[in-house]
Amino acid sequence: MSSVEEAEVVVLGWWISMFTSRVRIALAEKGVKYEYIEEENFPDNESLLLLKHNPIYKKVPVLIHKGKPINESKIIVEYIDETWKEGYSLLPYDPYLKYQAAFWADYIDRHIYKGTRMILDLKGEEMEKGVEELLGYLKVLERELGEKPYFNGESFGFVDIALICYYNHIIAYATLGTFSIEKHCPKLVIWATQCMKRESVSKALPDPNKIYDVLIEYRKKIGVED
Numbered sequence: 225m226s227s228v229e230e231a232e233v234v235v236l237g238w239w240i241s242m243f244t245s246r247v248r249i250a251l252a253e254k255g256v257k258y259e260y261i262e263e264e265n266f267p268d269n270e271s272l273l274l275l276k277h278n279p280i281y282k283k284v285p286v287l288i289h290k291g292k293p294i295n296e297s298k299i300i301v302e303y304i305d306e307t308w309k310e311g312y313s314l315l316p317y318d319p320y321l322k323y324q325a326a327f328w329a330d331y332i333d334r335h336i337y338k339g340t341r342m343i344l345d346l347k348g349e350e351m352e353k354g355v356e357e358l359l360g361y362l363k364v365l366e367r368e369l370g371e372k373p374y375f376n377g378e379s380f381g382f383v384d385i386a387l388i389c390y391y392n393h394i395i396a397y398a399t400l401g402t403f404s405i406e407k408h409c410p411k412l413v414i415w416a417t418q419c420m421k422r423e424s425v426s427k428a429l430p431d432p433n434k435i436y437d438v439l440i441e442y443r444k445k446i447g448v449e450d
């Protein structure tokens with residue numbers, strides 16, 4: 225019997241994927257034990273397991289719960305929150321607060337990845353434009369955070385999970401694009417430091433130095449780096 229059939233909860237993931245980290249953080253916050261299966265030859269080749277469980281997008285992460293696949297990281301986190309109700313809730317119950325959390329998580333996914341791609345794929349002035357764009361999005365998030373310890377208020381929740389999974393990537397991009405996150409977004413740095421104190425977060429995020437090496441390798445491959 226394979227581990228997918230044996231284990232009640234399985235995550236198909238890829239070590240550098242922020243979306244995979246998102247799911248791992250949510251499961252750890254809820255104290256759910258799971259089997260982790262790394263995509264070995266990703267992204268060049270998807271495993272048969274991934275193709276079977278995410279035939280539409282062929283992307284990680286996938287959560288498999290009692291044999292049933294759940295795709296898309298934000299939807300997976302919501303599913304985790306609703307399925308394992310014991311402990312505290314990652315999403316607010318109040319419909320308006322829930323809407324706000326969904327809005328900001330959506331903002332994060334619409335913009336942060338786009339900003340980092342501009343830095344990754346470009347050089348010179350165009351890369352600097354990417355840095356400005358990314359910093360613009362981060363400043364919007366910093367304003368939304370305001371003086372609160374977490375985006376929800378007092379407790380770590382859905383929006384924190386949505387954003388913190390990008391944080392070590394942003395550190396790697398700050399090295400690549402030679403900018404200081406602290407100088408432009410000091411409150412976000414304090415917030416991230418708090419989030420990193422949680423074992424759920426620190427264990428789920430890839431090392432920024434390893435991310436940086438992968439970014440450089442990719443830039444060499446596409447010819448924007450010598």
Ligand SMILES: N[C@@H](CCC(=O)N[C@@H](CS)C(=O)NCC(=O)O)C(=O)O
Pocket residue numbers: 238240241242243244267282283284285295296297298
């Ligand atoms: N919207 C998806 C995005 C997932 C995603 O883009 N995953 C990347 C890894 S970070 C992937 O599987 N890429 C492979 C590909 O695009 O072929 C989610 O939130 O789960």
